[in-house]
Amino acid sequence: MSAELRVLAVAGLPEVSEGMRVGELIADAAELEAGDVIVISQKIVSKAEGQVRKLSAVLPxxxxxxxxxxxxxxxxxxxxxxxxxxxxxxxxxxxLIVETHHGLICANAGIDSSNLPDADTVCLLPEDSDASARRIRTEITTAMTAGSGMGLAGHSTSSSAKSHPRPAIAVVISDSFGRAWRLGQAEVAIGCAGLAPLDDWRGRR
Amino acid sequence: MSAELRVLAVAGLPEVSEGMRVGELIADAAELEAGDVIVISQKIVSKAEGQVRKLSAVLPxxxxxxxxxxxxxxxxxxxxxxxxxxxxxxxxxxxLIVETHHGLICANAGIDSSNLPDADTVCLLPEDSDASARRIRTEITTAMTAGSGMGLAGHSTSSSAKSHPRPAIAVVISDSFGRAWRLGQAEVAIGCAGLAPLDDWRGRR
Known part of the structure; x- marks a missing residue:
């Protein structure tokens, strides 16, 4: 059994705008190790992917x-x-509770106006959060392999990692959702790469 | 901003049965510090409170x-x-999805047969999980104050802790719930003591 789980904040990221490579920013800002799971808020992923819209430019x-x-x-x-x-x-x-094109059930299709530099702008969810997570994971593993000489199989014990000589890190993209009948918000994973999102306990004791 | 969150497993607890004092067991097994939040699975709380039932003794x-x-x-x-x-x-x-007497919406009223020593037995939820959490919190703070000489105001910076000279620990009782339309299980807090379960962000930027 793993005896400890540590959750660390990544400090010092800049205001993210369209075209920035989120994975490289994170690899620069954090001291990452093989085995880390990097949880990224949806908002900076959407900003980097140009999913910000000016309301005044929308024709209803x-x-x-x-x-x-x-x-x-x-x-x-x-x-x-x-x-x-x-x-x-x-x-x-x-x-307004909807099912998004991705299959998420949420308020306002996940669109909100918080943590955006400009008034009159709102932020959509990434078009494909699993694809975003895969791309960011590639950016991070590339930066880790280039930057520190780590990750060349020696840091991992799994055989699949040996056949793919990259540091075994995983990426989760998360968003804050309300829950039906409940106050408050919960973080929900809307995309991931490098891990299996469900652990199959059927038949285990 | 808090820079780190650490989640540690409490190892070495015995099989819990009716009448055992869960808070004392945890205080004995773990090296607790003021500020800790102790998350306890519903199952051992229910066992200690005698919420285990023999199916053969139930008249449908x-x-x-x-x-x-x-x-x-x-x-x-x-x-x-x-x-x-x-x-x-x-x-x-x-x-069978129900609303329990506590107001929880869940499958089978939270009753299950996992992690029980006897076949033919099932485990109900605690009758009042907030009350269970308060009692366990009192057991833990009493054991911490008696056992180590800690917690006499010096370990806490909050003024409310100074007027109540106990180590500022919190207790959460959690259970695994399925989510509608989703595979897998999520941990849900069904009771707590020593913390405010919601952080009010209205009006904050």
């Missing part, structure tokens, strides 16, 4: 304007939420 | 027998689930 459809009036929301924001959604599950009193 | 009602036949479950287990539930929310194909 008639359906978005109708729904916005019912909900008391901005029509441009509702237009973006609908464009990111496969289905609207609930729409009443300022609450 | 007519309603439990009817529902058991529909679901393919044991009538005695269904009887226990119904007795722990305020409302049945879903009952179909081996799935």
């Amino acid at each position: 459809s008639a359906e978005a304007r109708r729904l916005a009036a019912v909900l008391g929301k901005e029509p441009a924001l509702v237009e973006l939420i609908l464009s990111e959604s496969a289905e609207v599950l609930r729409a009443e009193r300022d609450v | 009602s007519a309603e439990a027998r009817r529902l058991a036949a529909v679901l393919g479950k044991e009538p005695a287990l269904v009887e226990l689930i119904l007795s722990e539930s305020a409302e049945v929310l879903r009952a179909e194909r081996d799935v």
Whole structure:
């Protein structure tokens, strides 16, 4: 049994904007080791991928304007939420619960305006968070291998890591979701790379 | 900002049975410090509180027998689930989702048969997990104060801790719940003492 889990904050990251390589920024800012799982907030991944939208540049459809009036929301924001959604599950009193194109059930399709440098801008989720995690993982492992000479099989005990001579790190992209019937927010993994997201306990005692 | 979170397993606890004082067991087994949050699985709390039931000693009602036949479950287990539930929310194909008397929405009213020494026994949730957490917290703080001479205000910087000269530890009781539409299980806090379960971010930037 693993006797200890340590969770460390990565300090000193810059304000992230479109085109920045998040994996390289993290590899520069943190002292990473093989076996680490790097949890990244969705917001900086979306910013790096250009998933930020100016509300004033969005033209709301008639359906978005109708729904916005019912909900008391901005029509441009509702237009973006609908464009990111496969289905609207609930729409009443300022609450818009949808299933996104990714299959996530969440409020406002995961779109929000927090932690953005400009007013009038909102941030969408990454288009494919698993793909984002894979790309960031490659950036980090490349930087680790180049930067410190580590990770060439010796740091890992798994045979799969030996056939792929890279440091065995994993990446999780997480977002804050509300939970039905509950106050507060919980972090939810919306994408990952380098780990199996479920541990199969069927048949174990 | 706190720079690090450490999660440590408490090793060496005995098989817990009715009447044991879980807080004292933990204080004996772990080197606790002021500021620690002690997360305890529901199962040992329930065992200590005598919340284990023999299925063969349960007399199922007519309603439990009817529902058991529909679901393919044991009538005695269904009887226990119904007795722990305020409302049945879903009952179909081996799935019984209820709201418990505590207000928890979960499968089988949180009753299960895992990690129990005897076959034919199942374990209910604690009757009042917040009360359980408060009692265990008192046991732990008493043991810490008596055992090591620590905790007499000097280890804490908060003024409320100074007026109550006890080590500032918190207790969380957690259980594994499935999530609707998702595979796998997540740990859910079903009771706590010594901490505020929500951090109010309204109005903060």
